[in-house]
Amino acid sequence: MKWNDLGTDPCPVARALSVIGDRWTMLVVRECFFGIRRFDQMQERLGITRHVLADRLRTLEAAGVLRRDAYQERPTRYEYRLTDRGKALYPVLVSLITWANDAVPPPEQSSVTLVSRSTGTPVEPVLIDAATGDPITTRTVTARFNDIS
Amino acid sequence: MKWNDLGTDPCPVARALSVIGDRWTMLVVRECFFGIRRFDQMQERLGITRHVLADRLRTLEAAGVLRRDAYQERPTRYEYRLTDRGKALYPVLVSLITWANDAVPPPEQSSVTLVSRSTGTPVEPVLIDAATGDPITTRTVTARFNDIS
DNA sequence: ACTTATCAGTTCTATATTAGAACTCACTAC
DNA sequence: GTAGTGAGTTCTAATATAGAACTGATAAGT
Numbered sequence A, B: 001m002k003w004n005d006l007g008t009d010p011c012p013v014a015r016a017l018s019v020i021g022d023r024w025t026m027l028v029v030r031e032c033f034f035g036i037r038r039f040d041q042m043q044e045r046l047g048i049t050r051h052v053l054a055d056r057l058r059t060l061e062a063a064g065v066l067r068r069d070a071y072q073e074r075p076t077r078y079e080y081r082l083t084d085r086g087k088a089l090y091p092v093l094v095s096l097i098t099w100a101n102d103a104v105p106p107p108e109q110s111s112v113t114l115v116s117r118s119t120g121t122p123v124e125p126v127l128i129d130a131a132t133g134d135p136i137t138t139r140t141v142t143a144r145f146n147d148i149s
Numbered sequence C: 001a002c003t004t005a006t007c008a009g010t011t012c013t014a015t016a017t018t019a020g021a022a023c024t025c026a027c028t029a030c
Numbered sequence D: 001g002t003a004g005t006g007a008g009t010t011c012t013a014a015t016a017t018a019g020a021a022c023t024g025a026t027a028a029g030t
Helices: A003-008 A012-020 A025-033 A039-046 A050-062 A090-103 B003-008 B012-020 B025-033 B039-046 B050-062 B090-103
Strands: A066-072 A077-082 A110-116 A125-129 A141-147 B066-072 B077-082 B110-116 B125-129 B141-147
Touching (some): A012 A025, A025 A050, A025 A077, A025 A090, A025 B012, A039 A050, A039 A077, A090 A125, A090 B090, A090 B125, B003 B012, B012 B025, B025 B039, B025 B077, B025 B090, B050 B077, B090 B110
Antiparallel strands (some): B066 B077
């Protein structure tokens, strides 16, 4: 299978990864969540090559995850912001953070944790079903394949 | 920056992606969640090349996400199962599915949704803080950098 | 005994992607 | 005029992936 075919796969995991599943894309999205909007700043912070960054920004814009806004004229300069579709990636980012803090501990004396903006206390993210409030686990939830053929 | 350096990055997003952030890995993990355990079956279902699959399985085993078990002798054959650390990736998978079903609609008449095992009704996954029950959004939660220097 | 099948890989070559550095273009500030 | 800013592009070398064939241990069929 070629990577380009993933975008039209019936499986949503494959379709998600066709947009954000390469080595750099979620790091670019992370920078956007941190409020970084400009090319040079992202490039320096990430250590990504300019070529690849330009390519990823194009892809993310095409996918509707980022919006490219001119913030000045003469010369025209653009910055990148998350769209609503991009902001909807927050649970993915939070889940990655939660998993990594458990599973891939930082080797140095530094860490990044998620805290409440109001109280400053660490949060412990869990997934629940909005309708019932039940936790979402492999035991409570399963994937259903709907073939409308 | 090189990819190999990500595993020791202070940012948990980078560390998570150093393990599961390449083009195929989360699809391999998805297969494991679907109960697929064997090399040939994964290879055929995913359309991944055998070379890359072998490499990803090695990497995931080294990261403690999968366990390699012999299921027969003469000749020895191995199968792969999720460890607890691997199962802890479920929220990431669920978040990806939820996002893709919203953001990257399937072009054909087929879909995959998450349903309750007990009632069969679709679930609507949301992240909350286990301690307070508050929803986790960009407005309620922020990242804190703790430098224990 | 010989052929085919199974199954987890390995090996090979062609192609695609990435890293790293230098360069472009349209300006602004000194 | 010279240097700086900032969003890219262009170039080459290194790396990773696609696709197909092959290996090695063994079982099953004829």
